Amino acid sequence: DAGITQSPRHKVTETGTPVTLRCHQTENHRYMYWYRQDPGHGLRLIHYSYGVKDTDKGEVSDGYSVSRSKTEDFLLTLESATSSQTSVYFCASGGEGQPQHFGDGTRLSIL
Amino acid sequence: EDQVTQSPEALRLQEGESSSLNCSYTVSGLRGLFWYRQDPGKGPEFLFTLYSAGEEKEKERLKATLTKKESFLHITAPKPEDSATYLCAVQAGSGGSYIPTFGRGTSLIVHP
Numbered sequence: 238d239a240g241i242t243q244s245p246r247h248k249v250t251e252t253g254t255p256v257t258l259r260c261h262q263t264e265n266h267r268y269m270y271w272y273r274q275d276p277g278h279g280l281r282l283i284h285y286s287y288g289v290k291d292t293d294k295g296e297v298s299d300g301y302s303v304s305r306s307k308t309e310d311f312l313l314t315l316e317s318a319t320s321s322q323t324s325v326y327f328c329a330s331g332g333e334g335q336p337q338h339f340g341d342g343t344r345l346s347i348l
Numbered sequence: 349e350d351q352v353t354q355s356p357e358a359l360r361l362q363e364g365e366s367s368s369l370n371c372s373y374t375v376s377g378l379r380g381l382f383w384y385r386q387d388p389g390k391g392p393e394f395l396f397t398l399y400s401a402g403e404e405k406e407k408e409r410l411k412a413t414l415t416k417k418e419s420f421l422h423i424t425a426p427k428p429e430d431s432a433t434y435l436c437a438v439q440a441g442s443g444g445s446y447i448p449t450f451g452r453g454t455s456l457i458v459h460p
Contacts, residue, residue: 279451280392280450295447327391329391335397336380336382336384336397337394339392339393341390342390
């Protein structure tokens with residue numbers, strides 16, 4: 238299995254604070270993705286990366302930014318967290334035209 | 349716009365009662381269709397990739413099939429440990445962005 242680790246696994250924070258979620262992969266995959274998963278919505282793509290320093294927006298990118306300075310690391314930042322961003326966040330990686338490999342998620346609560 | 353619809357949303361089966369999950373899709377040029385299993389508190393786990401109509405893949409009690417418009421995940425004689433949410437995703441061939449589109453999943457519960 239592809240090694241995908243997310244940190245932290247759980248986080249509780251307050252509205253208005255910045256939050257950074259980390260994703261690390263050991264498979265040298267070119268593509269990395271950040272999703273959020275909410276009841277009734279399924280997996281929704283926030284941002285993705287197709288190479289170091291190459292990123293693009295997904296369908297729910299407002300309020301989020303990403304950075305990828307190394308192949309193995311993909312960071313998701315909530316600049317000023319809002320309660321609507323309470324969710325479970327999943328990171329994934331994959332090769333071209335290949336299935337994605339997912340981390341076990343970060344459960345983020347914003348009070 | 350690529351679309352993926354999974355049905356039913358939820359399915360309850362008795363142990364040993366075979367059934368099928370459906371994934372209907374519209375995509376401009378299918379590059380691949382993927383099935384995943386997701387257990388509570390975990391990330392999706394890859395099961396199968398199907399690339400062309402007529403293709404079939406099997407793993408234990410699961411069999412995935414593909415037509416030009418839909419895919420089925422057949423579960424034969426399910427066991428309680430098959431309880432999970434099953435996700436389908438398609439990847440379009442045009443544009444080369446490799447961004448899959450996911451369905452909302454089917455939640456399967458198998459009762460002993």
